[in-house]
Amino acid sequence: MATLDELREKLRKPLMRELLTGCQNKVVAGGIEKLLDNLGKPFPKVREVLRGYADMDEADREDRLRAALDLLAPQPQAALTPRPARPKAKAAPESVAVSNWTLDTPVEKVSFGPGATKKLHSLGLYTLRDIAHDYPRRHEDRRALPSLQEVEDGQKVTVAGVVVSKNRRTPRPGMLILEVVLENEWGVRVRCTWFQQPWVEKQLRQGARLVVTGRAKRLGRQVQVNVEYFELEETAEESLSIGRIVGVYDLKEGVSQAFVRGAVRKVLGGLPLEDYLPASVRARYNLAPLPEALRGIHFPESEEELARADHRLRFDEFLFLELRMLLQGEDGVLLGKRFTCDPQDIATFESTLPFRFTGAQRRVLEEIAADMRGERQMARLVQGDVGSGKTAVAACALYLATRDGYQGALMAPTEILARQHFKNLTHYLFPLGVRVSLLIGAMSAREKREVQQKLHLGEIDVVVGTQALIQESVSFHNLGLAVVDEEHRFGVMQRRALLRDRPDVLVMSATPIPRSLALTAYGDLELSIIDELPPGRTPIETKLIQDTHRKQAYGFVMGQIQQGRQAYVVTSLIEESETLTELLAATQLAENLRELLPQARIELLHGKMSAAEKDEIMNRFRARDFDLLVSTTVIEVGVDVPNATVMVIENAERFGLSQLHQLRGRVGRGSLQSYCVLVAGDASQKTRRRLKVIEDSTDGFVIAEADLKLRGPGELRGTRQSGVPDLRLGDITSDVEIIEQARELAKDFLQADPTLEQPRHAALRAELQARSSLVAVREVI
Numbered sequence: 001m002a003t004l005d006e007l008r009e010k011l012r013k014p015l016m017r018e019l020l021t022g023c024q025n026k027v028v029a030g031g032i033e034k035l036l037d038n039l040g041k042p043f044p045k046v047r048e049v050l051r052g053y054a055d056m057d058e059a060d061r062e063d064r065l066r067a068a069l070d071l072l073a074p075q076p077q078a079a080l081t082p083r084p085a086r087p088k089a090k091a092a093p094e095s096v097a098v099s100n101w102t103l104d105t106p107v108e109k110v111s112f113g114p115g116a117t118k119k120l121h122s123l124g125l126y127t128l129r130d131i132a133h134d135y136p137r138r139h140e141d142r143r144a145l146p147s148l149q150e151v152e153d154g155q156k157v158t159v160a161g162v163v164v165s166k167n168r169r170t171p172r173p174g175m176l177i178l179e180v181v182l183e184n185e186w187g188v189r190v191r192c193t194w195f196q197q198p199w200v201e202k203q204l205r206q207g208a209r210l211v212v213t214g215r216a217k218r219l220g221r222q223v224q225v226n227v228e229y230f231e232l233e234e235t236a237e238e239s240l241s242i243g244r245i246v247g248v249y250d251l252k253e254g255v256s257q258a259f260v261r262g263a264v265r266k267v268l269g270g271l272p273l274e275d276y277l278p279a280s281v282r283a284r285y286n287l288a289p290l291p292e293a294l295r296g297i298h299f300p301e302s303e304e305e306l307a308r309a310d311h312r313l314r315f316d317e318f319l320f321l322e323l324r325m326l327l328q329g330e331d332g333v334l335l336g337k338r339f340t341c342d343p344q345d346i347a348t349f350e351s352t353l354p355f356r357f358t359g360a361q362r363r364v365l366e367e368i369a370a371d372m373r374g375e376r377q378m379a380r381l382v383q384g385d386v387g388s389g390k391t392a393v394a395a396c397a398l399y400l401a402t403r404d405g406y407q408g409a410l411m412a413p414t415e416i417l418a419r420q421h422f423k424n425l426t427h428y429l430f431p432l433g434v435r436v437s438l439l440i441g442a443m444s445a446r447e448k449r450e451v452q453q454k455l456h457l458g459e460i461d462v463v464v465g466t467q468a469l470i471q472e473s474v475s476f477h478n479l480g481l482a483v484v485d486e487e488h489r490f491g492v493m494q495r496r497a498l499l500r501d502r503p504d505v506l507v508m509s510a511t512p513i514p515r516s517l518a519l520t521a522y523g524d525l526e527l528s529i530i531d532e533l534p535p536g537r538t539p540i541e542t543k544l545i546q547d548t549h550r551k552q553a554y555g556f557v558m559g560q561i562q563q564g565r566q567a568y569v570v571t572s573l574i575e576e577s578e579t580l581t582e583l584l585a586a587t588q589l590a591e592n593l594r595e596l597l598p599q600a601r602i603e604l605l606h607g608k609m610s611a612a613e614k615d616e617i618m619n620r621f622r623a624r625d626f627d628l629l630v631s632t633t634v635i636e637v638g639v640d641v642p643n644a645t646v647m648v649i650e651n652a653e654r655f656g657l658s659q660l661h662q663l664r665g666r667v668g669r670g671s672l673q674s675y676c677v678l679v680a681g682d683a684s685q686k687t688r689r690r691l692k693v694i695e696d697s698t699d700g701f702v703i704a705e706a707d708l709k710l711r712g713p714g715e716l717r718g719t720r721q722s723g724v725p726d727l728r729l730g731d732i733t734s735d736v737e738i739i740e741q742a743r744e745l746a747k748d749f750l751q752a753d754p755t756l757e758q759p760r761h762a763a764l765r766a767e768l769q770a771r772s773s774l775v776a777v778r779e780v781i
Contacts, residue, residue, distance in 0.1 A: 004042060007039060007042055007043075008042075008043070008072050010039055011035070011036075011039045011040060011043065011046070011072060012069065012072040014027050014028050014035060015032070015035075015065055015068055015069055015072070016069060017265075017269075018032060018065060019062065019065045019066070019069070019269075021265060021268070021269035022058065022269055023058045023061035023062050023065060024058075025053065025054055025061070031053070031054055032050055032053045032054070033050070033051075033053055033054060036050060043071065043072065045071050046068045046071050046072060049064050049067050049068045049071065050064055050065075050068055101128060101267075101270050101271050101272070102128070102271075102272075103127065103128055103129035103132070103271065103770070104127050104128070104129060104770070105127060105128045106126060106127055107120045107121070107125060107126060107127065107128065107130075107131065110128065110266070110267075112259075112262070112263050112266065113259070113262075116259075116263070119254065119255045119259060120263065122252045122254070122255060123250075123251070123252055123255060123260070125263075128267050128271055129770065131263055131264055131267045132264070132267055132268060132271065132273075132294055133294075133728070134249065134260070134264070135247075135297050135298070135313070135728055135729060136247025136248050136249050136297070136298065137248060137249065137250050138247075138248050139245055139246065139247050139248065139300070139306060140158060140213075140245070140246050140248060141245050141246075142158055142160075142211075142241070142242045142243065142244060142245070142246050143243060143244055143245065151216045151218070151223050152216070152218070153216065153217060153218040154215060154216065154217075155215070155216050156213070156214070156215055156216075157213070157214070157215075157216050157225060158211065158212070158213045159182065159184070159190055159192075159211075159212055159225060160182070160184060160209070160210065160211045160212075160241070160242045161182030161183050161184040161185075161189075161190065161209075161210060162182065162183050162207060162208070162209055162210070163180055163181070163182060163204050163205065163206050163207060163208045163210055164181050164182070164183045164189070164206065165180070165181045165206070166178065166179065166180045166181070166201065166204055166206070167179045167180075168201060175195075175196070176195070176196055176197075176198055177193060177194070177195055178193070178194040178197065178198075178200055178201050179191055179192070179193050180192045180193075180194075180204055180210070182210055182212070190222075190223050190224070190225060191222065191223070191224045191225070192210075192212050192214070192224070192225045192227050192230075193224055193225065193226050193227060194227050195226070200230075203232060204232075208232055208233075209232070209233035210230060210231070210232060210233070211230065211231040211233065211241045211242055212225055212227045212229070212230040212231075213227070213228055213229045213230070214226045214227040214228040214229070215228070231256065231257045231258060232256055232258060233258050240258065240261040240262065240265065240299070241257065241258060241261070244299070244301070245299075245300045245301070245302070245303070245306060246261075247261070247297070247298055247299070249261075261298075264298050264299075265298075265299065268291075268294055268295055268298065268299075273290055273291040273294065274290075274763055275289050275290040275291070275763075276290070276763040276764040276766070276767045277290070277316075277764070278760075281745065285315065285741055285745070287311070287312045287315060288308045288309060288311070288312040290312070290316075292305075292308075292309070293308070293309040293312035293313055294309070294313075295309070296308060296309025296310075297309040297310060297313055297729075310729060311738070313729050314729045314730045314731075314735060314738055315738055315741065315742055317727050317728065317729060317730040318727075318730055318735065318738055318739050318742035318743075319742040319745060319746055320767070320768055320771045320772075321727070321742075322739075322742050322743045322746035322747075323746045323749070323750070323756075323768050324768070324771075324772055326746055326747065326750055327750070327755075327756075327768075336374075336375070336376060336377025336378055336502055336503065336504045337372075337377075337401075337404075337406060337480045337481075337502075337503060337504055338372075338373065338374070338375060339369075339372040339373060339400055339401060339403075339404050339406070339480065339504075340373070340400075340403065340404055341369040341370075341372050341373050341400050342403070343369075345399065345400055345403050346365060346369070346396060346400070348432070349395075349396045349399050349400075349428075349432065350396075352428070352431050352432060353392065353428070355534060357389070357392070357393075358388075358389065358530075358532045358533070358534055358535075359532060360384075360388070360529070360530045360531050360532035361388075361389050361392065361393055361530060361532075363528075364382055364393055364528040364529075364530055365393055365396055365397070367380065367526070367528050368380060368382075368393070368397050368506065368528070369397075369400065371504065371526070372397070372400060372401070372481070372504055377502055377503075377504055377505065378481075378504035378505060378506065378526075379504075379505050379507075379525050379526065380505070380506055380507065380525055380526045380527075380528055381507045381508075381509060381525040381526070381527050381528065382394070382506060382507065382508050382509070382528045382529075382530065383509050383511075383512060383513070383527070383528070383529045383530070384508075384509075384510065384512075384529065384530030384531070385510070385512055385530075385531075385533065385665075385699070385700035385701070386510055386662075386665030386668070386700070387533055387534070387537055387665075387668070387669070388530040388531075388532065388533055388534075389530060389534060390508045390510065390530060391421065391424050391425075391428075391508075392428065393530070394410065394483045394506060394508055395424070395425055395428040395429060396428075397481060397483070397506055398410070398425070398429070398434075398462050398481060398483065399428075399429060399432060399434060400481075401480040401481035401504075402434050402461045402462065404480065405478065406478050406479065406480025406481065406503075407455070407458065407460065407461060407462065407463070407476050407477060407478055407479050407480060408461065408462040408463075408479075408480065408481045408482075408483065409462070409463050409464075409465070409469055409476070409479060409481070409482050409483065409503075410425065410462070410463075410464045410465075410482075410483040410484075410485065411465060411466065411467075411469050411470075411482070411483070411484050411485065412464070412465070412466060412485045412486070413466070413485065413486050414466065414611065414614075414615075415440045415441065415442055415466055415611065415615055416614070416615045416618050416619070416639060417485065417486075417639065418438065418440050418464055418465055418466050419438065419440070420639065420640055421464045421485065422436065422437075422438040422464040425462060425464060429461075429462060434461045434462055435459070435460050435461045435462070436460075436461065436462045436463075436464065437451050437454065437455075437460045437462075437463050437464070438451070438463070438464050438465065439451045439452070439455075439463055439464070439465035439466075439468045439469055439474070440465055440466050440468050441466060441467075441468050442612065442615070443468075448468070448473075451463070452473055452474055452475075455474065455475070455476055455477065456475050456476070456477055457477060458477030458478060476501060479501045479503045480503050480504065481503050481504050481505075481506065482503045482504070482505050482506070483506045483507075483508065484505065484506070484507045484508070485508045486508070486509060486510070486511070507525060510662070510665070511658065511662060511700075511704075512658070512661075512700030512701045512703070512704045513658070513704050513708075529701075531701065537668075538668070538671070538672075538673050538674070539668075539698050540664055540667060540668040540674045540675065540676055540698060541673070541674070541675050541676070542664065542675075542676045542677075542678065542694055542695045542698070543675070543676070543677050543678070543695065544652075544678045544680060544688070544691050544692065544694070544695045545677060545678070545679055545680070546679075546680055546683055547651075547679050547680065547681045550679055551596075553648055553677045553679060554593070554596055554597060554648070556646070556675075556677070557569075557597070557628070557646055557648060557677075558597050558599070558600060560645055560646045560675075561597075561599075561600050561627045561628065562599075564643075565643060565644070565645040565646065565672070566621065566624065566626075566627055566628065566629070566641065566643050566644040566645070567627065567628045567629070567644065567645070567646045567647065567648070568628075568629050568631060568635065568644060568646070568647040568648070568666055568667065569589065569593065569628060569629070569630045569631070569647070569648045569649075569650065570631055570632070570633065570635070570647065570648070570649045570650065570663055571585065571586045571589055571630070571631075571632060571649075571650040571651065572632060572633060572650075572651065572654055572655070586604060586606050586630055586631065586632050587604065587606075589630055589650065590602055590603075590604045590630040593628065593630060597628070600627045600628050601625075601626035601627045601628070602626065602627070602628045602629075602630060603617055603620070603621070603626045603628075603629055603630070604629075604630050604631070605617050605618070605629055605630070605631040605632070605634060605635070606631065606632045606634065607632055607634045614634065617629070618639060618641075621641055621644075622640075622641050624643060629644075633655075633659070633663065635663065635666050639666060640669050641666070641669060642669045642670030642671075642672075643670065643672075644666065644667050644669070644674075645667055645668075645670075645672050645673065645674045645675065646667060646674065646675045646676070646677070647663065647664060647666060647667045647674075647675070647676045647677070648676075648677045648679060649663060649664075649676065649677070649678050649679065650679050650681075651679065651680070651681045652678035652679060652680055652691055652694075653680050653681065653682045653687045653690070653691065656707050657690065657693055657694060657703050657704075657706055657707035657710065658700075658703060658704050658707045660678070660691075660694050660703075661694060661700050661703045661704075663676075664676040664694070678691055678694060678695065690710065693706045708732065749761065749764065756768070
C-alpha cells in the first residue's frame with residue numbers, strides 16, 4: 001500500500017501541471033474534481049479548497065490551486081542527529097519564477113528535470129522562445145489506435161502499452177532479435193520486434209509505457225509489429241503520446257519525444273504570450289491568435305485546429321521574412337527622383353522601333369512609369385524569359401529619365417554583355433537624340449577619363465558599363481535611373497555604390513524564377529514579369545537522347561555548320577576528375593570533336609581563362625571566325641550570336657532544369673530555326689522524367705517551378721543568403737497566396753510606420769528583432 005507521502009506526491013504532480021498549463025481543467029480526464037475523488041480522500045482540506053473547481057473562472061482556479069499545493073507541500077521531518085557536512089556542490093543556476101518567464105528566458109533558468117539543459121542544448125534550444133517555436137516535423141493521429149483484431153498483414157500501425165516481458169535472441173551469428181511484449185489497457189498483448197539494435201534493450205525496462213510504430217505481421221490470431229519507431233512515455237499521468245493528435249519532433253540521441261513534449265507543454269502553460277498582430281489584422285487575414293496557434297501546432301485537439309495553427313505560423317514566417325527584406329536598407333523607405341513619364345514619350349519611343357510592344361511589355365512599362373512618377377525610390381525587378389524584350393523596356397525607361405533632364409546608367413556583370421547592351425541602347429536611343437556612351441575596364445586610361453568628364457558635366461545622357469561605373473573616379477551630373485542587369489551577379493556593396501545618388505532602380509533578370517521565390521529572394525523589390533514572347537518568334541526544338549546516339553547528334557551539328565550556321569557544345573568540367581571519370585572534360589571533348597568533325601573550325605572556352613580571353617573568343621565567334629564553340633557553363637546569359645542555331649549539352653542530367661533552360665537560350669537569338677540536343681549519360685527513368693520537362697516546354701517559368709520542386713529553394717539563385725531556408729513551416733513552392741498576403745501586410749506596416757518606431761508596433765518590432773538575431777546566429781554557425 002502506498003504511503004501518505006507517495007499519495008501526496010501523486011496528487012501534487014497533476015495539480016502542478018494544471019497550474020502550469022493555464023488552469024484549463026484538462027490535465028486529467030474528468031477534471032480536477034474527478035482526480036480528487038480518486039486520490040484526495042486522505043487530504044480533506046485540499047478537497048475542500050478545490051470544491052466546485054469546474055465552475056470557477058481561471059483567476060479563482062489559480063488562487064485555489066496555489067492554496068492546495070501549499071497544503072500538499074512536503075512536510076518537515078522530525079529533528080534527527082546531524083549528518084557530517086558534505087562538500088558544497090557547484091551552485092545550479094537560480095530558477096526564474098513562472099510569473100517572470102519571458103520568451104528570452106534561458107532554458108537553464110527553468111526546471112525541466114535532471115539533465116534537461118544538456119538535452120535541450122543538444123537540440124539547439126537555448127531559450128523558451130526556441131522551445132515554443134520548435135515545431136513538430138509531422139503529426140500522427142493517435143486518437144483511436146487500431147484494434148489488433150482488425151489489423152491487416154503489412155499494415156503500418158501505432159500501438160501503445162506496458163512492457164510485460166522482453167527476450168533477446170541470436171538465431172545465428174551476427175543476427176540479434178529483440179522481442180518485447182506490450183499489453184494495452186484492455187489486456188490485449190502484441191509482440192514487438194527490433195532487428196540488430198542492441199542498444200534498445202537497455203531502454204525498455206519491464207513496466208515501462210511504450211508507443212511503437214511499424215509494419216504489422218499476422219501470425220495466426222497473433223500480431224507482431226516490426227518496429228520502425230518507438231517512444232517511451234516518462235509518466236503514467238495524462239499521456240501526450242496517445243489518445244490525441246501527436247506531434248513528432250526532430251531529436252538527437254538521448255532525448256525522447258516525451259521529454260520534448262513535456263518541455264513544450266510546460267513552456268506554453270507558463271509563458272505569457274503577447275500577440276504582435278492586432279485583432280483587426282488577424283480578422284482581415286483570418287488568422288488565429290498567437291497563443292492558440294502555438295498550442296494548436298504542438299497539441300492540436302482536431303485537424304481544424306492544427307490547420308488553423310499551421311496557417312497562422314506560416315503567415316508569420318513569411319511576414320517577418322518580408323519585413324526583414326523591406327527594411328534591409330539602412331534608411332528604411334527612401335525618397336527617389338520624380339519623373340513626368342508622359343504617355344506621349346512612351347508612344348514616341350515605340351514609334352521608332354521596328355516592332356510593337358507586346359501586351360506584357362506594355363503592362364510592365366506602365367508599372368515602371370507609375371513608380372517613376374512617385375516620390376518613393378523605385379526598386380523594381382523585371383523578369384522575363386530569353387527574347388521577351390526586357391532590354392527594350394529598360395531602354396524606354398532610360399529614355400523617360402532623360403526627357404526630364406536626368407542621366408541613366410546600365411550596369412552589366414561582364415564586358416561582353418556591357419558591349420552588347422551598348423550596341424542595343426545606341427540602336428534604340430540614338431535616333432531620339434539620346435547620347436549613349438560605354439565605360440568598361442578594357443578601355444584606355446585616356447578613353448575612361450574622357451567618358452568620366454562628360455558624365456560629370458552632363459554631356460552623356462546614358463552610360464553603359466561594368467563595375468567601372470562604381471569606381472570613386474566616376475561621378476554623375478544628375479543620375480536619375482540605374483538599370484542593373486542580372487543583379488544577383490553583383491555583391492551588395494557593388495550595388496550600393498551605384499545607388500549612392502539615390503536614383504530609381506530597375507533590375508533585370510533573364511533567369512525565370514517562380515513568383516513565390518521572387519517575392520522572398522527579392523523581397524525588397526517590386527516584381528514585374530514579362531510573360532509573353534513577341535509574335536513570330538520560332539521556338540527552339542529540343543531533343544533528349546541517350547549518349548549511345550551521340551554520333552548521330554554530331555552528324556546533325558555538322559549539317560548545320562555546312563549550311564553556314566554555328567554551334568555550341570557544353571560540358572561542365574575542363575579536365576578529367578578521378579571521381580567523375582565518365583564525364584567528358586571540355587578539353588578532351590574539343591579534341592574528340594576535331595577528330596569526329598575534321599571540317600569544322602573548333603575553339604574552346606572555359607572558366608580558367610581570363611575575362612579578356614573569354615571576350616576575345618566570344619567576339620571571334622560572333623564574327624564567324626570559327627564554327628563550333630566547346631564551352632563549360634561560363635557562356636554568359638544574354639550573349640547574342642544570332643547565327644548560332646544548335647547547342648549540344650553533354651551529360652545533361654548533371655545540370656539543374658533552370659540552368660539547362662538558360663544554356664538553351666544561347667541559341668534561337670535570330671530568325672533561324674534553332675535546336676538543342678540534351679545528351680543523357682544516365683539512362684534511368686528518373687533522369688528521363690526530369691529532362692523531359694526541358695524537352696517538352698520552352699516556358700522558363702514552368703521549368704523554374706519544376707526545378708524549385710525538385711531541388712528546393714536553397715539551391716536556386718543563392719537564396720541561402722536571403723533567409724528563405726530559415727522557414728520551418730512555410731513552403732516556398734506552394735504558399736504563393738500566403739506570401740503575397742504577408743508581403744501586402746508588411747508593406748502596409750511600413751507605409752504607416754517606415755521604421756516600426758511607433759508604440760503600437762513595439763511588439764512587432766521586438767519580434768522582428770528577435771527573429772532577425774536568430775537568423776544571423778544561424779548564418780554564422
